[in-house]
Amino acid sequence: MLRYIARRLLLTVPLLVGISLVSFLMMHMAPGGPIGAGTDLNPKATAESRARLKAYYGLDQPLHVQYGRWLGRMATLDFGDSFSPDGRPVAEKIKERIPITLTINVLSMGLIFLVAIPVGVYSAVRRGSLFDRISTVAVFTGFAIPTFWLALLMMILFGVKLGWLPISGISSLDHESLGVLGKLADRAHHLLLPVLLAGFGGLAGMSRYMRSNMLEVIRQDYIATARAKGLPERTVVFRHAMRNALLPVITILGLSVPDLLGGSVIFETIFAIPGMGQLFYQGVMSRDYPLIMGILTIGAFLTLLGNLLADVGYALADPRIRQA
Numbered sequence: 001m002l003r004y005i006a007r008r009l010l011l012t013v014p015l016l017v018g019i020s021l022v023s024f025l026m027m028h029m030a031p032g033g034p035i036g037a038g039t040d041l042n043p044k045a046t047a048e049s050r051a052r053l054k055a056y057y058g059l060d061q062p063l064h065v066q067y068g069r070w071l072g073r074m075a076t077l078d079f080g081d082s083f084s085p086d087g088r089p090v091a092e093k094i095k096e097r098i099p100i101t102l103t104i105n106v107l108s109m110g111l112i113f114l115v116a117i118p119v120g121v122y123s124a125v126r127r128g129s130l131f132d133r134i135s136t137v138a139v140f141t142g143f144a145i146p147t148f149w150l151a152l153l154m155m156i157l158f159g160v161k162l163g164w165l166p167i168s169g170i171s172s173l174d175h176e177s178l179g180v181l182g183k184l185a186d187r188a189h190h191l192l193l194p195v196l197l198a199g200f201g202g203l204a205g206m207s208r209y210m211r212s213n214m215l216e217v218i219r220q221d222y223i224a225t226a227r228a229k230g231l232p233e234r235t236v237v238f239r240h241a242m243r244n245a246l247l248p249v250i251t252i253l254g255l256s257v258p259d260l261l262g263g264s265v266i267f268e269t270i271f272a273i274p275g276m277g278q279l280f281y282q283g284v285m286s287r288d289y290p291l292i293m294g295i296l297t298i299g300a301f302l303t304l305l306g307n308l309l310a311d312v313g314y315a316l317a318d319p320r321i322r323q324a
Helices: 002-029 034-039 047-056 063-075 090-125 130-144 147-161 180-217 221-228 233-255 257-270 276-285 289-317 319-323
Strands: none
Touching: 002 063, 002 289, 034 047, 063 289, 090 130, 090 180, 090 233, 090 257, 090 276, 090 289, 130 180, 147 180, 147 257, 180 233, 180 257, 221 233, 257 276, 276 289
16 A cells, blocks of 8 residues: 555656746746836836846746746745735745635535435435436536626525625634634634535535436445345445445545645635635735745645545555555
């Protein structure tokens, strides 16, 4: 098992370099640039001042030189300084924001896992029942509704009309004056709506995927044999069928990490949550190259880590994969 994990870790390094190279090239191919974004609206900006700024940030060098310098800094975990007016280190900015984004994504993943698996299993075992039909309609409704549009509707209903939930930020104005439990309750109150909506899209797909896996497994001969031996239906479903049906779901959960991180850009922007998604949006709008590359690299690393954990979990469940 250790050899399997070591082999996967070694493969992660060239993958990370390849992703960073593609991201770097696409970023520089996009229209606009950091110099134009910062000086176009300034009537005092001259061609000479723009050229000096370009040289100051090293943007006058060929792309392969710029990428080589960035890669060299990355080898020492130095993300460089932001192009924004504060000029702070990118690593410092990401360090402030990443716990919020990870918290929302971990809670969303937990919500998807806790709700989608039982719904998928029950729908498969009770195929054609009223619950199965209702869950099917709900799932297809979930697929059809754009999540950002649903987020706006929920904000109007629960935030504006009913006043039950806050619609922006992650804490109240009096957050610092609260006790420990009060701070936790306040933070949970603010994150409830974003987490529910972030998990909504994955919930629909995962429950449907679990249902199809269970339907396929319960048709197998060994399930019929288990029933013929007189085992209780609960043992057949949860011990024999569900364990095998969960194997592909483990992989899907790992592959869903990029979608959750990508969705953070939308949710954090809509709900004004100061996380990594909102920081990335601000970086893209101002063409802050070091910040964009730093966040993309962190996102790629977390995605590869999620896939690695999924593969390790899959290998633990099925020893034949370790020998492949």
